Amino acid sequence: MSPLTHTLASFGPLKGVTILDLTRVVAGPYCAMLLADMGASVIKIEHPNDPDLTREFPPMSRSAATPVSGFFAQFNRNKQAVCLDLKHPDGKATFLQMVAKADIVIENFRPGTMDKLGLGYKVLKAVNPALVFTAISGFGQHGPNSSRPAFDSSAQASGGLWSMNGTVEEPMRVGTVLGDLSAALYAAIGTLGALREAERSGHGQLVDVSQQDSIISLTENALVTYTETGEVVGPTGNGHPFVKPYGRYACKDGFVFFGAYTDKFWREACQAFGTPELASDPELDTMAKRFEQATYLRRVKPIVEGWCAAYTKAELEALTGDRFPLSPIKSMDEVVADPHVRERDMVVSVECQGAQFEVFGNPIKLSGGTLEKGASAPAVGQHNPQIYREWLGLDQTQYDELVARGVI
Known part of the structure; x- marks a missing residue:
């Protein structure tokens, strides 16, 4: 593929890998961000009039003239951003041109959405046989529940984790979006595995990661305990079912x-x-x-x-x-002040639209380094000219026509 110069530096194990990031909220953006931290060039694609809704999520900046979301900055650092209306015929055509030059597409729409847009995996594979297409969803790309809408709590509930967590008297949701975060991690692993195969054989594939599946895999011994003994594991509070004192x-x-x-x-x-x-x-x-x-x-x-x-x-x-x-x-104030955490660069500074945020770093520590320190997160469509004119190769007339039609 034609590599895209990284926004910050041209190094890292994923240098030269170009990712089209269609995702929103947490699971997809976090997956793409992890790959960006390792040197991949990630193009975040948002609808011109309906960008990632987490741009409005708190906490909002205290260091910029206009409100900027620290939540968005944390999960979208090291990316370049463009606008593109995938429902517009010219938008579809432009996206297919981008797919032909990319290595990976990541999306987290409800299953079937990309097919309805005329941009499903089979269509994209015909354009680029080596493409890795990573789809993150609540319940996966097939199965009786695949079309159901889902959030993190949907996965914690349907994957069994909610029933195991909390006090002995009352099951409780885990206090972070573990369904989103675990799906992001598995999607990153699957994407890298599929990319390795594509580089070796020239054949891409669909990476299907479900939030429910991800949660089930985090329930430790609960599943095998039930299938072997018939015992249904419930909440154990702050203790352990058999290890003591613990x-x-x-x-x-x-x-x-x-x-x-x-x-x-x-x-x-x-x-x-x-x-x-x-x-x-x-x-x-x-x-x-x-x-x-x-x-x-x-x-x-x-x-x-x-x-x-x-x-x-x-x-x-x-x-x-x-x-x-x-x-x-x-508590989180103690975590942020922990000298061990600071020593391991797990609190880093990210700039977004003039605002500075301290966010979590990358837990993957490579001896060759990663790119999260001093990173930035993009404004809506910030890199339209660089991506469409310089990388995709549109001339000025073609670019101006897409702007005039509201495609970008």
Whole structure:
């Protein structure tokens, strides 16, 4: 394909890969953003009169003259943006020209939408046989429920996660859009796998990622527990169904996760808290004994509660060091201030339309580097001239006609 020069730099493992990003909200934009951070040239395509609705999502900027969405900036950094009306005949024709020069198309419309536009995978494959077409949806491209509308909560509900999370008394939704985020991650993995095959064989393929499927894959042992034993796993609160001690415990200024359940870690904890004799206590000296619910409630839980209650979160973190798992349950202000998080560039600055935001970085750390530091997110149609004139090769008359017709 004809590579598109990256907006910021020309390096990264995906240098030379061009992606047409038709997505909106979270799952699709996040998938494309991860690939952009690794050097892919991502063209975000939005309708001229109906751009990505997250441009209006809070938080809005405090550092720009006009409101700009930090939510949008976070999921759309390192992209170039153009306007294009895919319902207009000239818009379809222009998109097909772009497809012929691209490597990947990512969309997260409801299944069937691209076919109704006359731009489904079969059509695009005929134009570009090596194209990777990644489709992210609530329930997948086939199956009885494929046409149903979906949000993140639809996936958490239908994938079983909602029924497992929360207190013992009340199932609760996980407090982040895990259906969107997990689908984005799987879509990025699938896209890279399909791209590798396309580069090897010249044949692209459809990557079909469902939010429901993604959630099901995150339910740990719940599915196999049911299929093997008939037991339906429900909420376990802040504990674990069989591993003990492993959960939330109160301290002087909040809560910590304490996870010293193995024999080695239990011995380390007993030493750290000045009670080494508990490591050889005949009621507590093996992991199996500590797992027994009655023993846990009568002996283990009060011991751990007493240990933690005597210290603050910071004191506990310093006391335990790297001896056994213990982590303060941090609020977001504490996460942002964490020097370890800062050291790993998980808080980075992104510019969008004159506004500066601090957003999360990229958890994929490559020795060759990624592009999220100092990145920017585009305004609606910001790169129309560069993409349509310079990359696609339209002359000025053709470009002006698309503008006059409201196609771009």
